[in-house]
Amino acid sequence: MKQNGTLSSTPLNVYSSIEEIGDEHVGTSYETPMVPNAFDMDDDLKQELIEKKFKEIMEIMGLDLSDDSLSGTPKRVAKMYIKEIFSGLSPANKPKVTLFENKYQYNEMLVEKNITFHSNCEHHFVPIIGKAHVAYISSGKVIGLSKINRIVEYYAKRPQVQERLTVQIANELKTLLDTEDVAVIIDADHLCVQSRGVKDVNSSTVTAQFHGKFKEEATRSEFLKYIK
Numbered sequence: 001m002k003q004n005g006t007l008s009s010t011p012l013n014v015y016s017s018i019e020e021i022g023d024e025h026v027g028t029s030y031e032t033p034m035v036p037n038a039f040d041m042d043d044d045l046k047q048e049l050i051e052k053k054f055k056e057i058m059e060i061m062g063l064d065l066s067d068d069s070l071s072g073t074p075k076r077v078a079k080m081y082i083k084e085i086f087s088g089l090s091p092a093n094k095p096k097v098t099l100f101e102n103k104y105q106y107n108e109m110l111v112e113k114n115i116t117f118h119s120n121c122e123h124h125f126v127p128i129i130g131k132a133h134v135a136y137i138s139s140g141k142v143i144g145l146s147k148i149n150r151i152v153e154y155y156a157k158r159p160q161v162q163e164r165l166t167v168q169i170a171n172e173l174k175t176l177l178d179t180e181d182v183a184v185i186i187d188a189d190h191l192c193v194q195s196r197g198v199k200d201v202n203s204s205t206v207t208a209q210f211h212g213k214f215k216e217e218a219t220r221s222e223f224l225k226y227i228k
Contacts, residue, residue, distance in 0.1 A: 050078035088157030095150035099141040122159035130188025133227040137181035170209040180212030
């Protein structure tokens with residue numbers, strides 16, 4: 001396919017598929033889709049290249065980058081992408097978690113609720129803002145409370161789909177704590193719905209993952225009672 005006199009490597013069937021999907025909510029895998037060589041390039045070089053590309057985008061839009069207000073924007077955006085809002089893409093930023101023996105022999109559920117997070121929709125790169133409610137029942141180990149927040153934040157700091165984010169948090173806690181007894185609920189506002197497209201400012205999206213004992217009605221109901 002030709003674009004501006006040059007050949008595009010994107011096949012026609014990909015373009016038609018994108019048009020057919022439109023604004024539909026699409027998910028692929030439980031893992032964040034990444035190329036095999038995603039970490040061959042260091043962060044400094046990534047920032048440098050993003051700065052150049054974003055400058056080109058702004059120029060294409062007709063913005064005057066000689067204006068004092070705009071001149072530093074490409075650099076700020078590049079730094080924000082790598083160091084802040086998409087920092088969860090890098091395994092180097094994964095929180096270091098220390099587990100402790102459950103010396104109190106506390107065998108009931110532990111609930112950490114209303115964990116505020118900021119993510120970005122991978123379909124339009126606009127914010128997802130919400131709260132995560134997390135619970136687990138110890139199988140012999142416990143985790144520092146702040147580390148639960150850090151785990152939520154780490155997986156949120158990626159281009160995301162809410163369903164995937166919910167699964168990733170639950171799977172990480174199951175692995176770390178060596179327990180199946182984990183529950184995660186996320187309630188979030190999607191700006192791709194609120195600020196564009198249908199522009200519905202009143203709707204929110206809720207997703208949940210229940211594992212182990214949380215699949216039992218009594219345990220699940222107890223968890224839901226706590227987060228209300």
